Amino acid sequence: MIGWSRFRDYGMSSLRKDLVSGIIVGVIAIPLGMAFAIASGVKPEYGIYTTIVAGILISLFGGSKFQIGGPTGAFIPILFAIGAQYGYENLLIAGMMAGIMLVLMGALRLGVLIKFIPKPVTIGFTAGIAVIIFTGQIASFLGLKGIERHEKFLDNMREIGIHISTINPYSILTAAVCLAIVLLALRFAPKVPGSLIGLIAASIMAALFFSGQVATIGSAYGDIPSTLPSFHFPVITWERIRLLIRPAFLIAMLGAIESLLSAVVADGMSGSRHDSNRELIGQGIANIAAPLLGGIPATGAIARTAANIKSGAVSPLSGVIHGVVVFLILLLFAPYASSIPLAAMSPILMVVAWNMSERKAFLHLLKTRTGDSLVLVITFLLTVFADLTMAVEVGLVLAVILFVKRMGEVHLVSKVLPDPESVKVGPHMVSKEHDCPQIGIYNVEGPLFFGAAYRFENTMPGAGPDQPRVVLLRMSKVPFMDTTGESNLAGLVKHLESSGGKLLISSIQPQPLELLRKTGLYERIGAARFYDHTGEAINEALRTISGEQCIGCRHAAFRECAALSGYEEAQNLLGFKARSKPEIAR
Template identity: 40%
Template sequence: MLKPKLLTLLQNRPEDFTSSRILKDLSAGLVVACVALPLSIALAIASGVTPEKGLITAVVAGFLISLLGGSRVQIGGPTGAFVVIVYGIIEKFGVAGLLTATIMAGIILMLMGLFKFGAFIKFIPYPVTTGFTSGIAVVLFSTQINDFFGLGLTQLPSEFFAKWSVYLHSFGQTNWMTLAVGLLTLAIIIFWPKKWRVFPGSLAALIITTLLVKFGGLNVATITSTFGQVDGTLVMPHMPGEISLEVVRKLLPAAFTIAFLAGIESLLSAVVADGMIGKRHRSNMELVATGVANVASGLFGGLPATGAIARTAANIENGGRTPIAGMAHAVFLLIMMLCLMKYIGLIPMTSLAAILFLVAYRMSDWRSFTALFKAPASDIAILLTTFTLTVVEDLVVAIEFGLVLAAVLFMKRMSDVYQIKNTDDDLFDEVRRKDDIDTKIIAKHVSVYEINGPFFFGAANKFLDSLEHHKDCKVLILRMRSVPAIDATGFHALERIYDRCQKDGVQLILSHVQKHVLKTLDKYGFIHKLGEDHICKNIDASLMRAESIVSGRQHFLE
C-alpha cells in the first residue's frame, strides 16, 4: 500500500495522538536531535564536505522520511555507510556532481517504490550485506586516523593500503595533545552513564572537549581552523548545476549505488524497528519517502540520506511511537543549527574522529561477521569477497561481484541438493503420496507450518511474513522434511523466528530436520539454544511434544 503511515494513523488510530502521547513523541524527538547533531556534523566532515551539509540532510531528509514514510518510528538522515561513496563521488565529480547524483538516486528510489520493488530488496543475501557493511566500517575507520592522531597530513592517497603505508610512516609526528583530546572523547562516550541517556554521551563529549580546547588554549585542530568559518543559513532549493544527457550518463552508476544502499539501509532499519515495537512497516512507501527525501536533500545542498538504525533505536527507547517524533527531531535540529552554528566551528576534529571510530565499530557488527564463518563455505566465500572488494576496490564492484558470486553458488548448491534428493527415495515417495500441508491449526494454540524446498533467503522472508497470521499460537511446529539445505540468510531468519517466538511466549519445535540441515544448525549452536527435546524426528512426535507443552501450561495456569 502506497500510503504514508502518518496518514493511516491519523485516519484509523486517533488515540495515538492524545496530548500525552504527542508530548512523549516530542520528548523522544528532542533526545534524537541531540544524538543526531554530533553524528551529522562528523559524517559530513568525513565525507569531505562542510558540517552544515550534514545538518541540512538531517533536517530536510529527516522531516520528509518521517512525514511520508511507511514506518511509525523511522529516523532519517546521513549515515556512516554513505561516507565512502560520497567521498569518492566528490573526488571524481565535485560537490555539484554529488548533489546531482543524490537527486537522481532519489528519483530511482521513488520509481523502485512505485513499481513495488521493496520486496525484492529483501532477497539480497545476508553475507553480501554483512560483507559490504563491515567493509565500509573498516574504510570509515581508516579515514579518521589522520584527524584522531593529529598527523597533519594534507595529501592522502585514496587506496586503502597506500593510505595505511603513509600512516605507518607518519605516526612519529603524532600531536600528543590532539591524541589526548581524542582519547578523552572516547572515554566520555564509552563510560557515560546510561541513566543519563536523555543527554547523549557523544554530545556531552563534544561540549566538554570543545570547552577544554577553547579555554585551555590547546594546539588542536578545530572545524574552523580546518574548513574556515561555517555557514548556518538554510539556502533555498536549487538545481546544483547544468543537467545534460552526458552528465546523467556519467553519474548514473553513482546514483544507482546511492539508491541501492539507501534502499537497503532504510528497509533494514525499518525491519529492526518493527521487531522493537511489534508493528509492520510498508516497504514500498518507505522507498518512495526515502526517494523524495534524497531529491529534496540534493536540492537544498545536502547529502544522501536513508533510515538510520541507531537513531531509530534511540527514538524507540525514548518513547517515540508515531512519525511526529521524527518530524520533531528535524525541527529541533533546525533550531540548533540556526542558533549554534557559530559555536560548532570550535569543535575539535579529533573529537569528531573519535565519534566516527565508534560509528565504524557499531557498523562492523563483528559478531555477525565472525558468526558467518560457521556457515557453508559458499557463504564464507561471498562474505570475504564482498568485504575485501569493498575495502580495496569500491562498493559498486563489491556488490556486483558479491551478487554474481551468490547467484553462481546458489545454482551450484541447487545442483548438489538435487543429488541429495535422489539418494533418499523413501522420504520423497512419502512426500508424493501424502497431501503436503501448508498452514493449519492442528489443535488449539498449536500451529504447523511446512517449508517445501531449500530454506534460502527467498523462503525465509516469505515465512517470516506468514507468522503475522498466528497471533494466538502457543506452540509453532516448523516442519522441515522437505528442506534439504539452509544457507546463512536462512539461518539468520530462523534465529529471528526463534527470537520472535521467545518474545511472544511461543515454543518453537522443528520436525523432521534432515541431516545436512541438522549439521549446519549444530555448527551454529542453534540445537543447544533451542533444546534437543524441541527437535523431533517426525510430525507425530512433534504433535505429541506440542500437546504436552500446551497441556502442561494449561495445568500450570489452573
C-alpha cells in the first residue's frame, strides 16, 4: 500500500528538504488544528490528535506525493452539527464509518467520479462554509459573554445581537494584534508561520498587560494534556450505524472532494500526478484510525499542502515529519497552550474562511447570469441558512436538471434535401414548394436520450396517408442513445409500418447501433436498411417510392424528379438510377 517507488533515489539531500518542510508545516498545523477543533465544538487537543494521526497516515497511504492531511475548515459546520445533534461519541463513529466508505470508494475505483461534481455546487457550498466559519468567530473576536452556539446560522446571529452589549475591549485588542501579524506575514513574509507568531504574540500581550481579562483555552476547555489519549474503540451498534449513515456519507463525500481538490492543486504546483483511488484509500485509513485516539474527521488541507511544496518537500516523508513535529510540540509545550486566548484564535479562522471563500470564482459565475448562477446561489443560500447536506443534494439535483435541459437543447432534428450545387444535404433546401411528399430525410444531431425525446418525437412524421412513405435518418452526429431514444425510434418504425412505409438509417455510430441490437429493434428494422453512406440510402428510397404519385409533382426535390414526372419514363429511370449512387455527404 505504501508507495515505496516514491523514495527511489532518495538521499540525504532529500531528507534535509523533507525535514525543513515537515517542521515548517508542523508548526503551521498546530494553531490550525486547535482552532478547527474548537470551532467544530470539541476540545482543542482533539484537533492536535487528528493532525498527528491522520497527518502521518494520509502521507503514508495516500495517493498524492505532497498531500498534508488533518482537520480542515470545510468540516467545521458539519462536525459541529453532528456533535450537537448526536454527541461526541457518535461523531467519532460517524468519522470511522466515513473512513470505511472512503476505503470502499477507492477500492471500487470511484475516485474519478468525485471530479464530476459540478463547479457551481462545490463553489456554492465552499463559499457558504466560509461564511459560517467567519461569522462563527465574531463572538470570540468581540469577547462576548453568555453566547450559546446553535446549529443554524440565523440563531447564531441572533445570539450575537442579544449579547452585543457584553463586548470586551481586551478581546478585541488581542484579536486585532493577532490578525495584524497574520495579515502582515501573508503580505510580506508568506513562508513565515504568521498564525503561530500572531498567536504567541497575542497570548504574551494578554498575559502581561491584562491577565484574566480574556477567556483562554484553559478557562474554557481545561488544560491541554501533554500526551496522546489512550486507545478507545467506541461502542458500535446497528442502531447507531443506521442513525449515522447519512452524516457519515456527507463526511465521506466532503472529505473525498476536499482531498482530491487538494491533490489536484498539489499536482499543479509540483508537476507531479496523484492516484485518486489510492488517495481515497489513504484518507479512509486515516479517518478509521484517528477516532480511536479521539481525533475528528480529517482530509487533505490545501493551504498546508501548498506550504509543504513551497517549503521544498520532495516526498511523503515530509507529511510524516509534520505529524511527528506536532506530537513533539504536544509533549513539550502543551501546558503553555492552555494560556492562549480564544480571541487570538478567531482571526486565524477568519483568515482561513476568507481564503477558502472562492470569492473570485463565485463572482465570476454570478456575473454569467446562466443556469449555473442559479445553482451557485441556491447551493450557497442552503449551505448558510439550512444545512450542507440539503445544499449539496439540492445543488446536485438542480445541476443534473440543468445538464439534461442543455443536452436536450443541443439535440437538433432538421428535415433536409440534396443541394444540386454541392454534394451535401441541408435544411435550406426544404420549403413548402420544394419538398418530397414520399421521402423524408432528416439530420439527427446530438444525444438521443430522455431529455431530448420530445424534440425528436415532435419533429418526426407520424402515421397517416399524408406522411412520407420512406423516412431516412442521418445519424452520424448522434454519439449516444438511451432506451428512451430507442423507444422513440421504435414508435417511428411502428407508425411507418402501419402506413406501409419503412425506415432507413445511414451512418449510425457504434453505441446507438449496439443498443438497437440489444433491444431487437435492429432486426425489426432490418439489417439491409442500415447504410454507411446517405447516397446509398437515397437510392433505396427512390426505388421504393410510387411512380404514379410522382406524375404531376412539381416539388423537384431530387435530380431525378424532372424525369419521374412522366410515368413510363419514371419506370425506366428508376431502373437506371437504382444502379447509380449519388455522392451525398454522410
